[in-house]
Amino acid sequence: MGKIFRFHTDVDTDQIIASQYLLFPTIDEMKEHTFESLDTDFAKSVQPGDFVVACENFGCGSSREQAPAVLKALGIKAVIAKSFARIFYRNAINIGLPVIVCKDLYDSVKANDEMELNLESGLIESNGKTFTCTKLPAKMQSILNDGGLIASLNKEV
Amino acid sequence: MGATIIEKIIRNNTGLEKAVANDIVTVNVDRVMIHDIFIPFVADKFEEMGFKKLWDPDKVVLIYDHLVPASQVDDTRHFKAGNEFVKKYGLNNIHRADGICHQLMTEAGYVKPGDVVFGTDSHTTTYGCVGAFSSGIGYTEMASILGTGEMWVKVPETIKVTINGVLPNNVTSKDIILKLIGDLGADGATYKALEFAGDTVENMSIASRMTIANMAIEAGAKCALFTPDYKTEEYCEISLNDMQRDLVGDDDAVYNKELTYRAEDFVPVVACPSQVDNIKPVSELSDISIDQVFIGSCTNGRLEDLQKAAAVLKGKKVAPFVKLIVTPASTKIYRQASEDGTLSVLLEAGAIVTHPGCGLCCGRTGGILTDKERVVATNNRNFLGRMGTSKVEIFLASPITAAASAIAGKIVNYDKSINIW
Structure with missing residues (x-):
């Protein structure tokens, strides 16, 4: 089980990691500032295995791959939203961070609720209820299964 | 069955004569753009992937613009990483102080109608102003293109926007794209192409079309496309070939949605x-x-x-x-x-x-x-x-x-x- 950090609609990449931190040399230095403008305690309170749950259009805005990268570095197990912005979605899969479309979860959970995700079956359990996730396109599922684009490319070679 | 502009570009690029919206295809990349914020990360990933050389150095453009001139000591690390990458892999197209990447890509002639272009910046959609399929990607995916010259994409469905008439004197193309984003919502065009048509658009300068294509991403769009015309020829300093001249949405093309506006109805917003x-x-x-x-x-x-x-x-x-x-x-x-x-x-x-x-x-x-x-x-x-x-x-x-x-x-x-x- 992991704890839910719940965010609203149209969370943009500047809110996930602001541009002034993109100049830090490593993702580990950047990750301390994740979601800083929305929740100053986020980076301190999140634990490996926790989840980010959001409404529509999560990750809109810039192409910065640091946005999914800081979430992964903090140990976020998956981001579950009603919908994702295109570039964030692709970047997350490419670095091996599961991004899951689930239309019903957001409206049924509160911040700090607990949930569990079974990636193989695509099922989420929270508050005694089960939620079904939308399947990834086969191409993306295969990149994610390999652990990201680099592992996937190495496999082809 | 007719085709949308994006379907025509992808058919021409891949040779897949029947490619339609929602097909997953592998495109051959005509040009890529990397800017100063992300070059250190692209360089790291490129080496992590084990590539020894660029698939085609002439197709790679590196532009320093976000950090020029340096305002903090840390900024210079990005120029150093970029310069090392240039030297090691033999890049020829590098701009260290010429302006913003999205301006330079068309202004300096790197992008032509019908091209497939990716950049490490979400506003890469801008090059649709000359009828190119261009979109933003992350640094890992960019590193992969640098080694392979290829990229997989889902052919997007298209929202067609037709505008006819004469704009009021105090209204610009900025007001048009803002109004459109308001109507569609910040995710109203996610994963989709926006295709623009109508005499208002035909009468617009390339600069005004750039403003619209630039902001297509703010509605979530994968790309924005304008039909190349005599203004495009003049701007790009080319004569359009048959493929480029044909980059117009067919009457019987299948659209996800069609929106029509009267230019006279726009107001400053x-x-x-x-x-x-x-x-x-x-x-x-x-x-x-x-x-x-x-x-x-x-x-x-x-x-x-x-x-x-x-x-x-x-x-x-x-x-x-x-x-x-x-x-x-x-x-x-x-x-x-x-x-x-x-x-x-x-x-x-x-x-x-x-x-x-x-x-x-x-x-x-x-x-x-x-x-x-x-x-x-x-x-x-x-x-x-x-x-x-x-x-x-x-x-x-x-x-x-x-x-x-x-x-x-x-x-x-x-x-x-x-x-x-």
Whole structure:
């Protein structure tokens, strides 16, 4: 089980990691500032295995791959939203961070609720209820299964 | 069955004559753009992937723009990483101080109609102004293209936007794209192509089309496309070939949605804080005082934008408590605006004219704002914390509205006619 950090609609990449931190040399230095403008305690309170749950259009805005990268570095197990912005979605899969479309979860959970995700079956359990996730396109599922684009490319070679 | 513009580009690129929306295909990349913020990460990933050489050095363009000139010591690390990559892998196309990447890619002739282009920046959609399929990607995916020259994409469905008629004198293409983003919502075109048609669009300059294509991403779009024409030929310094001339949506093409507008119905609008789709007519805002005005960026830093602002500001003064910051999008534009007198008018009115680059738009340099300050800006994002602290209020507007607001010290509608020399 992991704890839910719940965010609203149209969370943009500047809110996930602001541009002034993109100049830090490593993702580990950047990750301390994740979601800083929305929740100053986020980076301190999140634990490996926790989840980010959001409404529509999560990750809109810039192409910065640091946005999914800081979430992964903090140990976020998956981001579950009603919908994702295109570039964030692709970047997350490419670095091996599961991004899951689930239309019903957001409206049924509160911040700090607990949930569990079974990636193989695509099922989420929270508050005694089960939620079904939308399947990834086969191409993306295969990149994610390999652990990201680099592992996937190495496999082809 | 007819085809949309994006289907035609992808068919031509892949040789898959029947490729249609929602097919997953592998495209051959014609050009890529990497900018200074992400080059260290691209370089790291490229080596991590084990590639020894670039698939085609001539197709790679590296542009320093977000950090030029360096404002912090850390910035220089990015130039160093870029310069090392250039030397090691034999890059020829590098711009170290020529302007903003999205301006340079078409201005310097790197992108032609029908090309497939990717860049490490979300506003890569801009090159649709000349009929290219261009989109933003992350640094891992960029590293993969640098080694393979290929990229998988889902052929997007298309939303067709048709605009006919003559725009009111105080309305620009910025007002059109803001209105469209408001109508579609910030995710209304996610994963989709936006295709523009109609005589209003045909009569637009390439610069005005760039503003629209640039902001397509703010509705979530994968790309925006304009049919190449004689203006495209002139701008790109080419003669269109048959493939390029055919980049028009067929009458019997399948569209996800079709929207039609009358140009006469558009009015000056602003995107209010802090969502790009929070659109209101300028005439409905009253007594919103401002601290700063920014005219520039890859959205609205072109010569015609500066000329329109100058036409409004000619003989007037910026309000005493307002800072007006003007940033030409490229060195070429800077020079043109200097030669034709535009800069003199802006300076006479009290503007601060900065070096070309991304600077203030991405909150890095040249006019950072603090809590409770308000700015009217011609760039593309009013996100929390974009141009300073997260309590700055950013209103996105056209250069005309921005210039008029700078004089008034508050957000105002410009209702006189514009005379551009």
